[in-house]
Amino acid sequence: MNALADMLWVELRKALRSRVPPVAGLMSLFMPLGIGLLVFAARNPEISRQVGLISAKANLLAYSATDWPAYLRLAAMMSGAGGFGVFVFAITWTFGREFVDGTLKDLLAVPVSRAAILLAKFAVVGLWSLVLSLILLLATLVMGALIRLPGGSPAAILQGSGLLLLTSFLAMAVVTPFAFVASVGRGYLLPIGVALLALIAANLLALAGWGEYFPWAVPGLVAQGTELTPVSYVIVALTALAGMLATYAWWMRADQNR
Amino acid sequence: MTLAIETEALGKRYGDVQAVEGLSLQVAPGEIYAFLGLNGAGKTTTIRMLLGMVKPDSGLARVLQAPVRLGRREPWASVGYLVEVPHAYPELTVRDNLEVARRLHPGTPRREVDQTIERLRLTEYADRPAGTLSQGNAQRLGLAKALLHRPRLLILDEPANGLDPAGIVEIRQLLLDLTRQEGATVFMASHILAEVARLAQRIGIIHQGRLLQELDLPALERNRRRRLVLRTRDLQAARRSLEAAGHPAAVLDDGVLEVRSQAVIERPEEVSRLLVQAGAPATHLVVEEEDLEQYFLRLIGVSGGAA
Numbered sequence: 001m002n003a004l005a006d007m008l009w010v011e012l013r014k015a016l017r018s019r020v021p022p023v024a025g026l027m028s029l030f031m032p033l034g035i036g037l038l039v040f041a042a043r044n045p046e047i048s049r050q051v052g053l054i055s056a057k058a059n060l061l062a063y064s065a066t067d068w069p070a071y072l073r074l075a076a077m078m079s080g081a082g083g084f085g086v087f088v089f090a091i092t093w094t095f096g097r098e099f100v101d102g103t104l105k106d107l108l109a110v111p112v113s114r115a116a117i118l119l120a121k122f123a124v125v126g127l128w129s130l131v132l133s134l135i136l137l138l139a140t141l142v143m144g145a146l147i148r149l150p151g152g153s154p155a156a157i158l159q160g161s162g163l164l165l166l167t168s169f170l171a172m173a174v175v176t177p178f179a180f181v182a183s184v185g186r187g188y189l190l191p192i193g194v195a196l197l198a199l200i201a202a203n204l205l206a207l208a209g210w211g212e213y214f215p216w217a218v219p220g221l222v223a224q225g226t227e228l229t230p231v232s233y234v235i236v237a238l239t240a241l242a243g244m245l246a247t248y249a250w251w252m253r254a255d256q257n258r
Numbered sequence: 259m260t261l262a263i264e265t266e267a268l269g270k271r272y273g274d275v276q277a278v279e280g281l282s283l284q285v286a287p288g289e290i291y292a293f294l295g296l297n298g299a300g301k302t303t304t305i306r307m308l309l310g311m312v313k314p315d316s317g318l319a320r321v322l323q324a325p326v327r328l329g330r331r332e333p334w335a336s337v338g339y340l341v342e343v344p345h346a347y348p349e350l351t352v353r354d355n356l357e358v359a360r361r362l363h364p365g366t367p368r369r370e371v372d373q374t375i376e377r378l379r380l381t382e383y384a385d386r387p388a389g390t391l392s393q394g395n396a397q398r399l400g401l402a403k404a405l406l407h408r409p410r411l412l413i414l415d416e417p418a419n420g421l422d423p424a425g426i427v428e429i430r431q432l433l434l435d436l437t438r439q440e441g442a443t444v445f446m447a448s449h450i451l452a453e454v455a456r457l458a459q460r461i462g463i464i465h466q467g468r469l470l471q472e473l474d475l476p477a478l479e480r481n482r483r484r485r486l487v488l489r490t491r492d493l494q495a496a497r498r499s500l501e502a503a504g505h506p507a508a509v510l511d512d513g514v515l516e517v518r519s520q521a522v523i524e525r526p527e528e529v530s531r532l533l534v535q536a537g538a539p540a541t542h543l544v545v546e547e548e549d550l551e552q553y554f555l556r557l558i559g560v561s562g563g564a565a
Contacts, residue, residue: 002364003364006361006362006364007361009361010358010361010362013350013354013357013358014347014349014350014358017347017349017350017354018349019349101345101347101348102343102345103345103346103347105309105311105341105342105345106345106359106362106403107362108309108310108311109309109310109311109334109337109339110331110334110362110363111331111332111334111335111362111363111364112331112362112363112364113331114329251329252328252329253313253328253329255306255311255312255313256306256311256312257272257303257306257311257312
């Protein structure tokens with residue numbers, strides 16, 4: 001237990017001293033800012049014309065986000081994809097950096113179990129992702145208030161916020177395999193490539209109607225309000241578990257010759 | 259005797275390359291053992307197998323009596339190491355990097371961080387990010403991480419890398435003190451032979467993945483080739499008189515006469531007398547001993563070894 005506490009300290013220290021978390025924080029801020037601006041532009045065509053805002057795109061969004069519930073649904077959908085991207089960024093950095101910085105070897109022949117080291121890494125990524133989700137939610141709410149959306153009853157806002165957080169949690173759960181991919185790829189490139197592939201596959205499979213069985217499609221479907229069976233949630237949970245176990249197995253067995 | 263390190267027929271292959279083959283070595287507690295080899299000879303692969311980072315294809319390694327297996331926690335509480343280039347978390351300060359190392363070795367007292375910083379003369383840099391350190395100071399930080407928890411066994415890959423001459427002397431003294439005063443064992447891989455000759459009590463020579471020879475300092479002394487080298491104004495007359503006395507001599511390209519006969523090497527004054535009698539007195543006469551570098555190169559069959 002003490003070893004785990006020590007490893008948590010170590011991982012938190014590494015994360016807090018790095019420039020990567022603030023960058024990830026900014027990335028989470030940009031999403032709601034962007035959505036808010038687009039909705040604002042769509043709802044105020046005269047102003048957007050005056051300042052020359054990209055009105056064609058804004059109009060597309062405008063139809064879907066005219067009040068609080070629709071706006072929050074749009075934000076949840078964005079967090080399904082964008083949030084996933086930011087969480088992949090966080091987990092890839094946390095695991096991949098040990099390879100990129102050459103510090104992995106200092107973690108291997110030590111009297112602390114690799115399980116404790118990995119668990120601390122996953123815990124810090126989880127905590128970090130949670131903070132990013134809350135930033136995203138908060139920024140979305142502030143932005144919604146600033147552009148004065150109608151239909152902002154407490155119940156509607158609460159329900160929309162819940163949807164956004166649920167989408168974020170699901171997106172968080174399906175990023176654990178990227179710790180494994182970062183370890184196998186010994187860096188950042190492979191996990192980012194695989195994440196892009198996963199997003200493309202998620203969209204294609206969702207279109208084909210099989211999205212509910214593909215873990216990386218589930219957060220997006222939930223955000224869209226698709227009715228899902230418990231099977232989808234079980235698949236997401238199993239994916240999270242499998243990602244952690246695969247990472248552990250790889251760290252226990254693979255040769256580390258760099 | 260309980261050994262600090264013991265390997266039995268250790269082997270590792272990467273694709274077509276046999277990195278290490280049939281490596282059996284023994285390191286006694288309290289000794290400084292130098293593992294010599296050219297770049298790519300298999301030193302680092304051996305070290306990684308000793309540290310459980312790479313799984314051997316064959317054979318077995320024991321470190322402080324514990325069989326080495328991937329992913330185990332034993333026996334690392336008592337082992338400090340430095341593998342290849344010393345890396346540290348670049349955005350963390352020197353002190354934070356050592357604090358990380360301390361927490362990776364539970365039970366290490368907090369004061370060791372500051373003491374180790376002082377010991378490795380890093381005080382001035384303690385609060386600087388590790389990413390800004392010079393190569394020499396990065397090496398010092400790497401050594402500091404290895405020494406922090408006062409291990410009984412140090413496994414060091416090229417410990418003198420990147421250090422300036424004063425730094426090399428300092429680290430040499432530090433390692434000698436550790437073995438003499440604290441009874442620590444040092445296993446160090448190196449290709450800096452002058453350094454090894456000054457430090458090690460025993461030497462293992464690895465070439466193309468195989469241990470060619472293991473020898474202690476007296477054995478090195480015995481195995482070293484010695485020769486008598488002389489200059490004179492009449493090389494041929496000198497050669498003839500030496501050969502007449504039963505001491506074969508050779509004229510080398512650089513205008514010196516070389517005699518390898520053991521009897522002559524033990525009694526150079528006899529040669530001097532012979533040369534005077536032959537009317538070709540020596541202008542220069544010296545008994546040369548092969549140094550470790552020449553010995554090593556001769557052993558691995560690389561040109562440049564002593565003739």
